[in-house]
Amino acid sequence: MRQNQPLFPARLHHLCLSVREHERSLAFYRDALGLAPAPLPGTNAWVLSGGQRTLILEAGPPAQLRYAAYAVGDERQLDALRERLRHNDITPEASPSPLLREGAFAARDPDGGLVAFGLPRAVPGPADRLPGRLQHVVKRSAQIERITAFYRDGLGFELSDTVLEGPHQQRAAFLRSDHEHHSFAVFHATEPAFDHFSLEANSWNDLRDWADHFAGLATPLFWGPGRHGPGNNLFLMVRDPEGNAVEVSAEIETITDGRAPGVWQHNERTLNLWGGSWIRS
Structure with a gap:
């Protein structure tokens, strides 16, 4: 974590996309990207996991990004980032992601889009046959x-x-x-x-x-x-x-x-x- 720049470093951990035809999309991401699909209990959503790439697909309108989730290094960095948001008059919201641990939060951009930050949970998935x-x-x-x-x-x-x-x-x-x-x-x-x-x-x-x-x-x-x-x-x-x-x-x-x-x-x-x-x- 850089001094006065608590975001650094953070990496894109997963995305949640809304899809209309979930069966076709699940098959595509399984076959094309090598991701293993698993339903999220009690939801109309699926986790697709691999070695270094993870997506969530959610039943709904097509071609929409529900949120992007970034992983930070530790709780100290996460707390400092939350404080930065508050200092900049950005209200942290509850994290929408089941793949981030307790304490994660989200921010809403001027278009209403959500970006989440947190410590990632372990998501089992197959080894990637192709790097990406x-x-x-x-x-x-x-x-x-x-x-x-x-x-x-x-x-x-x-x-x-x-x-x-x-x-x-x-x-x-x-x-x-x-x-x-x-x-x-x-x-x-x-x-x-x-x-x-x-x-x-x-x-x-x-x-x-x-x-x-x-x-x-x-x-x-x-x-x-x-x-x-x-x-x-x-x-x-x-x-x-x-x-x-x-x-x-x-x-x-x-x-x-x-x-x-x-x-x-x-x-x-x-x-x-x-x-x-x-x-x-």
Whole structure:
């Protein structure tokens, strides 16, 4: 834990997604990501667990991020983070996650989205056949400046890079909670929405193996392979049955202390240095 920055370090531990057709989604995440599904007793939700990646799927409207949950190192760090929120007039709420221990809490962003913090419970799951730890989550927002300020100034994430349209209009922000380029990002949109989540593999060869694995399931890549500008990471993307984007990444940039936030212009090469981009509306 850094002095006056109790968030550091924190890592993305799990996500909760709302899905309409849970049987198809459970089968996809079992087969495509190697996650073992188990129902949460007394709920319409399922835990999908693996070695380094865990999701919760909840029956409901499609393609919605219910919450993202970040793991901190110990109770002292958690208490300091809770105090930071209160100091910044952010009211801690009860944690929505059954996978965090007692004492966990959540904060609600300006779009009403929840982000939880706590100490994780042990979640048994199969060993990962392909490497890919849950690493970052991305949202869309019509009030991108407020979301950026909430995560940076309120929660204590650090800004790694900003993407601008012209000299001033913000189109994206990439923020980190440890030494990796981003564990959260927000993209400009006309309304709030879930954009994608990412698994971080170890190497370019891992991305090849993931692509071959998806091919064996007749799951096509819809973007990539490529290399992002911000983050400099290799990537490929597929979609789950509800249309959610799932990224597999490798070689994401590591940030040294004191590095000033970068500024990129919104264009195809920023999104993919190799060419060919997914331009969000």
